[in-house]
Amino acid sequence: MKAKRRASESSKRLERQSTRAASSDLARVVSAFVKAHGIADRPGPLVVGVSGGPDSACLLHLLASARKKLGLSLHVAHLDHGLRGAEAEADAAYVARLAADLGVPATVEKRDVRDHRRSRKGLSLEMAAREVRYAFFADVMRAQNASTLALAHTAADQAETVLLHILRGSGLGGVRGLRPTGPWPVRAGDMAWRVVRPLLDAPRAQTEAYCRTHRLRPRADSSNRDRSFLRNRVRWELLPFLRRYNPRIDRALSRLARAAGDDLDYLDERVAEAWPAVVRPDGIGGLVIDARGFARLPASLQRHICVRALEEALGPSAEGQGVTAAYVDAMMGVLRKPAGRSLRLPDGLVLSVEYGGLVLGRAPESRSPFPPLAGEHPLRVPGETHLPGWRVTARVVAREEVRALPTGWQAALDHDAAGDALVVRARRPGDRFQPLGMADVKKLQDCLVDAKVPRLWRGRIPLVCSERGVLWVVGWRIGERVKVTERTRRVLLLEFEPAGA
Numbered sequence: 001m002k003a004k005r006r007a008s009e010s011s012k013r014l015e016r017q018s019t020r021a022a023s024s025d026l027a028r029v030v031s032a033f034v035k036a037h038g039i040a041d042r043p044g045p046l047v048v049g050v051s052g053g054p055d056s057a058c059l060l061h062l063l064a065s066a067r068k069k070l071g072l073s074l075h076v077a078h079l080d081h082g083l084r085g086a087e088a089e090a091d092a093a094y095v096a097r098l099a100a101d102l103g104v105p106a107t108v109e110k111r112d113v114r115d116h117r118r119s120r121k122g123l124s125l126e127m128a129a130r131e132v133r134y135a136f137f138a139d140v141m142r143a144q145n146a147s148t149l150a151l152a153h154t155a156a157d158q159a160e161t162v163l164l165h166i167l168r169g170s171g172l173g174g175v176r177g178l179r180p181t182g183p184w185p186v187r188a189g190d191m192a193w194r195v196v197r198p199l200l201d202a203p204r205a206q207t208e209a210y211c212r213t214h215r216l217r218p219r220a221d222s223s224n225r226d227r228s229f230l231r232n233r234v235r236w237e238l239l240p241f242l243r244r245y246n247p248r249i250d251r252a253l254s255r256l257a258r259a260a261g262d263d264l265d266y267l268d269e270r271v272a273e274a275w276p277a278v279v280r281p282d283g284i285g286g287l288v289i290d291a292r293g294f295a296r297l298p299a300s301l302q303r304h305i306c307v308r309a310l311e312e313a314l315g316p317s318a319e320g321q322g323v324t325a326a327y328v329d330a331m332m333g334v335l336r337k338p339a340g341r342s343l344r345l346p347d348g349l350v351l352s353v354e355y356g357g358l359v360l361g362r363a364p365e366s367r368s369p370f371p372p373l374a375g376e377h378p379l380r381v382p383g384e385t386h387l388p389g390w391r392v393t394a395r396v397v398a399r400e401e402v403r404a405l406p407t408g409w410q411a412a413l414d415h416d417a418a419g420d421a422l423v424v425r426a427r428r429p430g431d432r433f434q435p436l437g438m439a440d441v442k443k444l445q446d447c448l449v450d451a452k453v454p455r456l457w458r459g460r461i462p463l464v465c466s467e468r469g470v471l472w473v474v475g476w477r478i479g480e481r482v483k484v485t486e487r488t489r490r491v492l493l494l495e496f497e498p499a500g501a
Contacts, residue, residue, distance in 0.1 A: 044146035045073040052219035055152035058207040076106035171325035177257040286361020370460035
């Protein structure tokens with residue numbers, strides 16, 4: 001009996017020694033991380049996101065214990081998402097007490113995730129919670145003049161994230177998973193904020209053991225066991241199943257993420273070198289990809305230019321929006337299509353094929369110089385006519401007064417051939433047109449295609465028409481039968497100006 005008791009006590013003593021050693025290892029890991037990434041040298045306090053669970057309680061305690069030695073100033077941020085009632089209120093109270101016991105100032109708030117979700121159609125509850133959470137963190141960062149947010153993701157979170165991205169059809173960027181240090185993951189203006197994850201290589205069991213050793217008594221979030229969330233199914237169903245094949249699957253996935261990250265760092269450098277030659281902003285928040293320059297690049301760079309274009313168009317929230325390999329494949333496929341094709345992408349983005357390249361933006365048609373035009377509008381000849389988005393001036397002058405024939409937004413027509421009963425309208429099915437210099441009448445649609453007019457512009461182009469058909473496709477060409485010749489006696493000068501110009 002005594003021998004059994006001695007063996008039990010010895011076993012407990014060894015367990016305590018092992019736990020203390022593990023705690024010391026975590027402390028060394030976090031201290032080395034802070035020094036390696038120069039976190040203490042960044043402006044403002046280090047904001048620590050603390051949910052109240054074992055991982056975040058462990059991280060806060062580690063940082064608070066070493067703050068003097070590391071030269072750190074800390075500030076705790078905790079958000080009640082308004083989803084779990086009394087349980088969440090108890091979590092908030094726990095975080096406030098823990099921060100106070102450690103002498104760390106804290107911001108603890110409650111926000112309504114469901115209300116935010118109602119304002120964003122098609123948004124999942126998880127995505128809504130993420131957006132609200134990062135908006136809260138951003139408010140804390142601004143209030144504290146901080147530049148760095150520390151989050152307590154562990155190796156288990158990394159394994160779950162990599163598997164989630166693989167399941168959703170991610171490319172190499174998704175396999176990289178969570179980064180030890182990276183940019184702010186949602187739109188935050190021009191803020192150069194960083195997110196750091198000092199515990200990313202630590203097993204979750206190690207943070208739980210740390211909390212037991214230091215009697216932190218962290219909270220357990222009941223929603224983490226809700227199998228309606230895909231991440232929880234990965235955590236409680238898929239990962240345990242995979243551990244039957246590889247008990248160290250978490251570490252294997254972490255190694256995969258690090259290797260993918262190293263490869264992507266190299267590829268990002270090559271993309272940065274190629275980017276200015278093949279991609280340019282369109283001036284209204286979108287991007288234009290040059291088709292010829294793009295086609296000359298290796299396939300790997302093409303794919304990663306597409307990834308970067310999507311990320312820039314979506315903003316840093318691309319990770320949350322789900323930039324998958326399927327979208328990249330679709331972009332590369334569309335590039336080889338004829339002008340006029342388009343592809344719908346996440347968050348209202350549209351990729352449209354124009355002559356010479358692709359346009360990626362939320363409203364490619366807004367690149368058109370033509371405002372929308374509905375209805376039929378008689379022109380005052382001579383005189384000034386105001387149309388939706390346009391001011392049109394018509395003058396009739398003698399042929400001798402015209403020194404040079406205008407082009408573009410101005411046109412000179414033979415007045416007798418055109419007449420005074422003119423209207424302005426958008427194109428209609430069946431419209432036909434004989435462009436200046438051509439012998440035959442063609443479908444207007446074919447003329448616009450031949451002139452390489454982007455498809456999304458064609459329905460907005462003003463047409464000056466008489467009862468005999470289209471006389472001038474504004475911005476392009478006049479009709480052959482109303483051209484000014486040596487026999488012309490009077491010239492009708494028309495000028496279109498955007499309203500307000």
